[in-house]
Amino acid sequence: MLRLPKIPISVVCSAAMLVAQIPPGFAQNAVSTPAQPAAFGPAQDVTPSAIVDAFKAFPKGGDQLSKRIENIIVADPKLAPDLAKYVQTAPDLNKEQKQAAVRGLAAALNRLGINAAELPVYTKEGALPPPVYGEVPPILPIAAALAALAGICAVACVGEGNAAQPVSP
Numbered sequence: 001m002l003r004l005p006k007i008p009i010s011v012v013c014s015a016a017m018l019v020a021q022i023p024p025g026f027a028q029n030a031v032s033t034p035a036q037p038a039a040f041g042p043a044q045d046v047t048p049s050a051i052v053d054a055f056k057a058f059p060k061g062g063d064q065l066s067k068r069i070e071n072i073i074v075a076d077p078k079l080a081p082d083l084a085k086y087v088q089t090a091p092d093l094n095k096e097q098k099q100a101a102v103r104g105l106a107a108a109l110n111r112l113g114i115n116a117a118e119l120p121v122y123t124k125e126g127a128l129p130p131p132v133y134g135e136v137p138p139i140l141p142i143a144a145a146l147a148a149l150a151g152i153c154a155v156a157c158v159g160e161g162n163a164a165q166p167v168s169p
Contacts, residue, residue, distance in 0.1 A: 008151065008154075008155045009151070009152065009155055011151075012147070012148055012151025012152065012155075013148060013151075015147065015151075016144045016145070016147050016148040016151075017144075019140070019143070019144045019147070020140065020141060020144045022140075047082055047085070047086045047090075048079055048082055050072050050079070051069075051072065051079065051082060051083050051086055052086070054068045054069055054072060055086075055090075055093065055097055055101075058097070058100070059094075059097070060094075060096055060097075061094065061095075061096030061097040061098075061099060061100035062096065062100055063100070065097065065100040065101070065104065066100045066101075066103040066104035066107065067104065068104070069083065069100070069101055069104030069105060069108065070104045070105075070107040070108040070111065071108075072108075073104070073105060073108035073109075073112075074108050074111050074112060077108075077112060080105060080108070080109075083101065083105060084105070087101045087102070
């Protein structure tokens with residue numbers, strides 16, 4: 001009867017199970033992204049002149065400012081983040097101008113067909129969606145099976161040659 005040692009088999013099986021459970025892309029996720037500098041300068045330095053001129057033309061806000069902002073954003077949708085940043089950081093805007101900017105941006109987004117209701121909203125209370133892992137590469141289970149077979153073969157081959165003879169008293 002062939003007697004195999006239990007410790008090497010358990011070590012090989014444990015290693016094979018650990019290798020099989022490693023998610024793909026594990027090493028890529030461990031690397032942190034490099035830090036990017038934030039823009040904390042005055043809003044007028046980075047804001048396109050069309051947005052600044054619209055606010056200067058209507059210092060009291062109102063529907064005229066909303067219409068102008070709507071037309072600016074519809075003409076060039078890439079200016080929407082600049083408008084939002086300008087409204088948040090410009091110290092010289094009053095409440096009416098900010099409200100007109102929000103109404104104008106909302107109207108422009110509606111005209112462009114962008115609906116916020118289509119996007120998921122995450123709150124602090126709501127759970128984040130589980131991370132999405134890609135499918136397991138086909139080589140990983142094959143490598144784990146080959147490692148397990150190699151370990152079993154090594155243990156079986158060593159076990160046959162070193163069979164100890166019982167010593168009689």
